[in-house]
Amino acid sequence: MTSYFICTDDADHDSGDRARAALARRAAEIGLMARAGARPDGTGGDPLASVGMPALLIDVDGGVVHFNAAAEALFDDDMRVRQRRLHIRDAEARNRFRLHVEQFEYDAPRPLPGDDPIVIPRQDRLPALLRFWALDPSCRWPTSDVRALATLAPLGPKLGPAPALLSKIFALTPSEAKLASIIARGSGPDVAALELNISRETARNQLKSIFSKTATHRQGELVALLAQV
Known part of the structure; x- marks a missing residue:
């Protein structure tokens, strides 16, 4: 099911929701500061870089408004952005992405088939997991058409420090x-x-x-x- 961000810190979260709540607060902070012209990381760089993982901003039509360098490093023939669209080779993953996007027209969250992240198979590597983090109206940036932050988690050994x-x-x-x-x-x-x-x-x-x-x-x-x- 799509997770929805609310721009507030006073909601109660159990231990299983702590990571989601932390990312939600971070998205709210990035959104508010970006609209004000500030950079959350204090460096003048890409606000999405402070998300700490590969991330894309998706608009109401499923278009890719922006993505960070970490996401770009994952793009290959199985998954890449072309002409503001996320092209996914695998048909099942592509269909699940479309189902998520169709929910953006509703004001309230609606259940989707399955609660798991979208599994994006890759030919020569382990799959990547895509999750939607929908933004409430006060967090939508850089335009009001933005509906969700999509994060990518590639499976496999993590890279060590440079x-x-x-x-x-x-x-x-x-x-x-x-x-x-x-x-x-x-x-x-x-x-x-x-x-x-x-x-x-x-x-x-x-x-x-x-x-x-x-x-x-x-x-x-x-x-x-x-x-x-």
Whole structure:
């Protein structure tokens, strides 16, 4: 079912709704500040960048009003924006997207077939999950035709921090930084060795050096530290 945003902070939410409520408040904040000409992230950049995940703004006709760089990075032959339309290769996912858009003409939320996100199959990768977060009238931006924020969640291993950033922060060598980026997402040194096409012994030696430079002693400590980057 489509989740609807309300521009208020005084509603009660149980623990299962905390993430939804936090994203709702963020969307309201972005919408209000964007209409006022301010940038929620304080950088003068794209307001959608502060959503923290791939996101698109969808209008009443299903057109794509705007999308952020994180969403653009996911576009391929299975899912892409052309001429302000989100083109989805898979017929079932495309039909479910259309059903959601048809609900935009109603003022109140209406139930849709199934409560799950739209699963968008991809040929060479795991699927991506698309969710609609409909905006109430006071949150619609940059035009009154906008009806929903659509978020995309690609399945699969999450990318670690950029190796160049890790190298700069912790004085890691380029090879150590690449290894640390893989370790940061929860993979072990043996998996990292396969990805980097190096021996397990080399990976373990580099990991010891990373421990020393980051003042950590175990992989769990290192992952917790890198998660802050």
